[in-house]
Amino acid sequence: MIQAPPPPPPAFEAPAPERSVDTVQDLRVAAALTNAQVQVDSRFRGASIVLYGAVFNPTDDPTDVVVVVRGPDEPVRLVKKTRNLGVWLNSRPVLFEGAPGFYMTASTRPLSDIAGFGQLRRLGVGVDHLRIDAPEESRTVTRYGVRDVVISRLGEDYLDWRRAVIRLREAAALYNTDPDGVTFVDRGLFRAEVELPAIAPTGEYHAEVWLFRDGEPAGVSNLTLTVAKVGFERDVYEFAHRRPWTYGVLCVLLAAGIGYAASRVLGRR
Known part of the structure; x- marks a missing residue:
């Protein structure tokens, strides 16, 4: 026995968009x-x-x-x-x-x-x-x-x-x-x-x-x-503000080290 196909679902009508008051x-x-x-x-x-x-x-x-x-x-x-x-x-x-x-x-x-x-x-x-x-x-x-x-x-x-x-x-x-x-x-x-x-x-x-x-x-x-x-600059910035004294001492040591290395290199010439 052949059955009739089910009726299609009713079409869904989206409500008209309401404009904001x-x-x-x-x-x-x-x-x-x-x-x-x-x-x-x-x-x-x-x-x-x-x-x-x-x-x-x-x-x-x-x-x-x-x-x-x-x-x-x-x-x-x-x-x-x-x-x-x-x-x-x-x-x-x-x-x-x-x-x-x-x-x-x-x-x-x-x-x-x-x-x-x-x-x-x-x-x-x-x-x-x-x-x-x-x-x-x-x-x-x-x-x-x-x-x-x-x-x-x-x-x-x-x-x-x-x-x-x-x-x-x-x-x-x-x-x-x-x-x-x-x-x-x-x-x-x-x-x-x-x-x-x-x-x-x-x-x-x-x-x-x-x-x-x-x-x-x-x-x-x-x-x-x-x-x-961001990046390395942020890390240095935050470290300088969190530990200013340590940052200052490291800067002095770094400058002294670079100066000493430069004097050794230039002194060999």
Whole structure:
């Protein structure tokens, strides 16, 4: 007896994809990095990282995007040339407790055209509004046998020293401002390049992607970038920081050994 084949299973209809309510109704920005970790070794000559993202804008109101990348804070030691009795000498060193080792801003147009001075200062966006840590009161400390003056943020000369920090970091390509660094490649899609020089400090970097509309912040996306030493350089770096005295003694012994070997070789000629 021949049996009829079983009926085919009912066709499965996938539910229609639902659009995110936030995407439809809210103004927001989303961003990402092409590489969230940079490895530093003896061959490191700098790195170029692309930051890309999208602006979800349910209206036709124009918006601006500002990218801020800030590296780990580190102390800054400065001296000033002063003339005494016709001789140029270094002044007593001035020590800032912390300044970003790397700082860059990129935007769709100049920051002054995007938001007002007060708004940028409140957000700390732009090198002119960069927060450089300094103590409330001046004091003198001794580090490695050198007496440094820790400058007060309330002192009259704070702004002069602060400008010197920024000028030196800009000359070293560690601070950068690009008013045309953010470009829209398509409707709502943008990109910016983060250029890290060879002397960029290692550590954790923080990136903020601000979305502005009518001079007010309308959204922000936060990203993290890690710059880390790898290989033999990392081992030496960690050993030097874990055991500084042992590292110093070994460096002296190594230098003495190389000097002795060189004198023996040259003495035979």
